[in-house]
Amino acid sequence: MTTEQPRVLLVGAGAVGQVFAHYLRAAGCAVTFFVKPKYAAEAQKGFALYELKIRERAPAPRPLSGVGVLTSEREVQKTRWDQVWLCMSSTALRAGDWVKKLAASTGDATWVMLQPAIDDREWLSQWVPPERLLTGMIPFLAFQAPLTPGDALAGPGTAFWMPPLTKGLLSGTRERLWPVLSALRAGGYPAQEDPDVTRAASVPSAVLCALMLGLETQGWSFERLLQPEPLARTLGAAREAARIAEWATGASSASVQALLKPFVLKSALAVATRLAPVDLEAFFRAHFTKVSDQTRLMARTYIDMGRGATLDTRQLQALLPQDAPRAPR
Structure with missing residues (x-):
């Protein structure tokens, strides 16, 4: 048979x-x-x-x-x-x-x-x-x-x-x-x-979205992103996005929030850069430039949700281009 x-x-x-x-x-x-x-x-x-x-x-x-x-x-x-x-x-x-x-x-x-x-x-x-x-x-x-x-x-x-x-x-x-x-x-x-994958992936996806917006503002350069001022802005936006995802799905952002510190991100990026069999800086540039509309749509959605929940979105807004699209309904 x-x-x-x-x-x-x-x-x-x-x-x-x-x-x-x-x-x-x-x-x-x-x-x-x-x-x-x-x-x-x-x-x-x-x-x-x-x-x-x-x-x-x-x-x-x-x-x-x-x-x-x-x-x-x-x-x-x-x-x-x-x-x-x-x-x-x-x-x-x-x-x-x-x-x-x-x-x-x-x-x-x-x-x-x-x-x-x-x-x-x-x-x-x-x-x-x-x-x-x-x-x-x-x-x-x-x-x-x-x-x-x-x-x-x-x-x-x-x-x-x-x-x-x-x-x-x-x-x-x-x-x-x-x-x-x-x-x-x-x-x-x-x-x-x-x-529930939507719930499980919600906080990591929100953080990645904010990090990629921050990396883009620095010309896709890790070295420039890790400077104190742009890094502080980007991590602030990532914390906001994580809280919004937590509010929207009920997922806990506690463990991720604890990792969103300059030293931790620098260390994690250094390890990933050494281990990955690909140029991560080049990959992020190529991939997230290709799906830039998606990143902007996601960020706009977080901002709209955050405003509705009276959550802070100021640092996330600062990274988002003004012409970012909203999701069709």
Whole structure:
């Protein structure tokens, strides 16, 4: 007796989508990318993936080819899907009405969201019933290599690094969650169940958002960020964002707040810089410049929530450009 392959539709074929395609294919899933027509040829051609390891240089590429590629809801409707994965930013998620159309085209499929904005799940629940919606997080670094001209670390292609002891948290109803967990684990991905990923990730995501805004104001330079004045401003904004996330989700920010001290951040950054098999400064510049609209949307949401809760948002506002977007409703 044979078991039918789980049919997985990955929305987006960027670095994150490619990494999840790698793990899901390793588990025996039938994986298909759903992309805009202008990206179809590239996805059909295939990709080269490089998994980075600590103290390992220039890993061999892992080909990712032969994956199905669809570009329209009409094509999607022809197949019964078990899982739909959303591999794009929070701003791309909310752009236009494509989510509504895709939800109507994928039947009873389980949807897996990976977006970090604190209200993304609530927004998505307009189109996908909460009992069919799993919430996940992205615990790895993934990027288009090379990061900088002449960088021989990896590429051309997509490089990714799964830090040691990393856990890819997922939450949702057990009926929907366990097939996804089982597939990921079978493919070698460190999947782990969590009662509520939105809650668990809320404070770390808020802090990271503020830190990236502060780093951007300093031209993506660690050295400039760690100077007393910009560091004080950035840590102040991070504390505000953490308190707002705590208020919104009920998650405790106590442990994170205790770590938001200049000496602790400097020490943590020094250790991470030494251990990571990638230039973190270059990665943050490339990745968070690409998703800058998402960072600004998240920060604007924290500010709006903070004002509604009469929480201090002055330092967070000081880091946020005035033209930062608000989330569509």
